[in-house]
Amino acid sequence: MTGNSRYLAEVLKVLLPKHKEKEFYFFSNKELHPVFNEILAPNVRLVIEKKPIPGPIYLNFILPKRLEQNGIEVFWATIQMLPFFKLPIPSYVNYHDLNFISAPETMAKWNYWQHKLLSPITLKNADAIFCLSKNTMEEIVQFRPKFKNKCLVVYPGVSKTKTYPSKNQIKFPKDFFLTVGTLEPRKNINRLVDAFLNFKTENPKDKHSLLIMGRKGWGEEGSLLYEKLHDPKINSLGIQFIENPNENTLALAFQRCKAFFFPSLHEGFGLPLLEAMLEGKRCVASNIPVFKEILSDKCDVYVPPKDTELWTESFQKMSGPRKERIPRFPAKLWTWEETTKKIEGVLFQ
Numbered sequence: 500m501t502g503n504s505r506y507l508a509e510v511l512k513v514l515l516p517k518h519k520e521k522e523f524y525f526f527s528n529k530e531l532h533p534v535f536n537e538i539l540a541p542n543v544r545l546v547i548e549k550k551p552i553p554g555p556i557y558l559n560f561i562l563p564k565r566l567e568q569n570g571i572e573v574f575w576a577t578i579q580m581l582p583f584f585k586l587p588i589p590s591y592v593n594y595h596d597l598n599f600i601s602a603p604e605t606m607a608k609w610n611y612w613q614h615k616l617l618s619p620i621t622l623k624n625a626d627a628i629f630c631l632s633k634n635t636m637e638e639i640v641q642f643r644p645k646f647k648n649k650c651l652v653v654y655p656g657v658s659k660t661k662t663y664p665s666k667n668q669i670k671f672p673k674d675f676f677l678t679v680g681t682l683e684p685r686k687n688i689n690r691l692v693d694a695f696l697n698f699k700t701e702n703p704k705d706k707h708s709l710l711i712m713g714r715k716g717w718g719e720e721g722s723l724l725y726e727k728l729h730d731p732k733i734n735s736l737g738i739q740f741i742e743n744p745n746e747n748t749l750a751l752a753f754q755r756c757k758a759f760f761f762p763s764l765h766e767g768f769g770l771p772l773l774e775a776m777l778e779g780k781r782c783v784a785s786n787i788p789v790f791k792e793i794l795s796d797k798c799d800v801y802v803p804p805k806d807t808e809l810w811t812e813s814f815q816k817m818s819g820p821r822k823e824r825i826p827r828f829p830a831k832l833w834t835w836e837e838t839t840k841k842i843e844g845v846l847f848q
Contacts, residue, residue: 501681502655502768502769502770502771503577503578503593503595504532504534505655505770506577506593506631506655506770506838507577507593508532508534508535508538509655509656509658509835509838510835510838510839510842511535511538512538512835513835513836513838513839514839514842514843515538515540515542515543516540517839517843518542518843518847519540519542520542521542521847522542522543522544523540523542523543523544524543524544524545524546524569524571525543525544525545525546525547526546526547526562526565526566527545527546527547527548528548528551528552528553528554528557528558528561528562529547529548529551529552530547530551531545531547534746544569546565546569548561554580554613555613555617558580558581558582559582559583559584562582563582563584563586566586566588571588572588572589573588573589573590573591573846573847574586574588574589574590574591575590575591575592575593575842575846576590576591576592576593576621576625577592577593578593579592579593579594579595579614579618579621580592580613580617580621581620581621581624581625582624583617583620585623585624586624589626590624590625590626591625591626591627591628591629591845591846592621592625592627592628592629593629593631594628594629594630594631594635594639594650594767595631595635595767595768596631596635596638596765596766596767597618597635597638597639597642598614598685598765599611599614599615599618600638600642601638601765602685602764602765604684605683605684605685605764605765606684606685607717607718618642619643622639622642622643622646622649623643623646625646625649626649627649627651627845628646628649628650628651629651629653629841629842629845630650630651630652630653631652631653631654631655631767631768632652632654632767632768632789632792633652633789633792634767634788634789634792635652635767635768635789636650636652651841651845653838653841653842654768654833654837654838655768655770655773655833655835655838656773656833656834656835656836656837656838657770657773657774657776657777657830657833657834657835658777658834658835659777660746660747660749660750661750662747662750662751662754663747664751666747667747667748667751668748669741669744669748671710671751671752671755672707672708672710672737672739673706673708674706674707674708674757675707675708675709675710675739675755675756675757676695676707676708676709676710676756676757676758676759676760676814676817677710677712677752677753677756677758677759677760677775678691678709678710678711678712678759678760678761678762679711679712679713679749679752679759679761679771680713680761680763680771681713681714681715681716681721682713682714682715682716682720682721682724682725682728683716683717683718683720683721684718684719684720684764685763685764685765685766686713686716686720686762686763686764687762687763687764687785687804687805688711688713688720688724688762689719689720689723689724689727690762690804690805690807690810691709691760691762691810692709692711692724692727692728692733692738693807694807694808694810694811694813694814695709695737695738695811695814696733696736696738697807697808697811698811698814698815698818699736699737701811701815702815702818705818706737707737707757707814707818708737708738708739709737709738709739709760710739710741710752710756711728711738711739711740711741712740712741712744712748712749712752713740713742713743714742714743715742728740750774753774753775753777753778753780754778756775756780757780757817757821758780758781758782758783758817759771759772759775759780759781759782759783760782760783760784760813761782761783761784761785761790762784762785762802762804762810763784763785763787763804764785764787764804764805765787766787766789766790767789768789768793769784769789769790769793772784772790772793772794773793773833776793776794776824776828777828777830777833779823779824779827779828780824781798781799781800781817781822781823781824782794782799782800783799783800783802783810783813783816783817784799784800784801784802785801785802785803785804786801786802786803786804787804795824795826797825797826798822798824798825798826800813800816800817
């Protein structure tokens with residue numbers, strides 16, 4: 500369950516029940532994540548390909564046919580891509596980031612070239628662009644100034660997840676720091692692991708653990724780090740990896756952690772930060788611009804993403820007595836209802 504998937508699922512939970520008189524179609528080149536099956540309604544139809552089709556082929560050659568066959572009147576692209584040829588219907592797109600410009604070294608080559616070639620076309624063909632942050636909008640405007648009037652900042656929301664401690668099969672450490680993310684270069688988790696190991700070397704009597712939750716990705720962090728996290732010696736030093744945690748386990752981890760760490764080199768937003776703050780946790784995050792739209796200078800800590808020594812120092816800072824967030828997180832300003840209101844204002848205009 501990625502941040503992008505969660506964004507879409509949470510918006511649909513609010514959107515679909517409000518518009519029972521409308522027909523919605525879900526188009527996908529592969530099976531949907533189970534979370535979407537939970538929110539389907541009688542007025543929702545699935546159009547899923549019988550066999551998985553590579554994304555670019557599906558997007559440009561199959562999807563336009565499916566839209567026409569089903570008489571679609573408005574199209575909302577939720578994965579930052581529109582077909583090469585402009586669709587004959589109003590078309591809107593979610594835009595998460597411009598990694599191919601700001602952090603190309605963190606992308607797989609095929610993904611880099613796909614975004615580099617198709618992003619200018621998507622921005623041109625979109626009737627409106629939903630930007631997940633001000634930083635994303637600024638990057639788009641800098642890249643293509645003439646599309647500024649198409650851009651609308653639509654922040655994600657956050658909501659409490661009902662938890663069931665008795666159903667959790669994972670035994671959490673007593674005192675632990677938490678990080679969440681796919682094992683891939685952009686998430687920078689390997690550096691965080693090295694910093695934590697340095698911290699434990701400098702403080703051999705410290706009892707804190709580092710809990711990492713996520714899934715195997717690509718590149719060095721997807722292979723070497725994956726093996727590293729399964730090394731018994733590393734585990735004995737207090738590092739625990741939970742692969743593909745379910746919603747209940749993930750929510751319990753946010754509730755019970757001492758502090759949340761987010762060392763990303765680049766992000767379109769950073770939804771896990773909202774989830775941590777909603778639980779009253781202090782955060783240690785990279786000092787990249789988008790995180791400064793989210794966090795509080797009064798209780799959170801910023802660290803240069805590539806400075807291992809300062810990440811080590813941040814573990815030292817957070818290893819003291821547990822402290823709650825002051826001031827408290829303004830949850831009423833970050834709701835999925837507000838997110839949905841902005842999107843439906845465009846979709847149904």
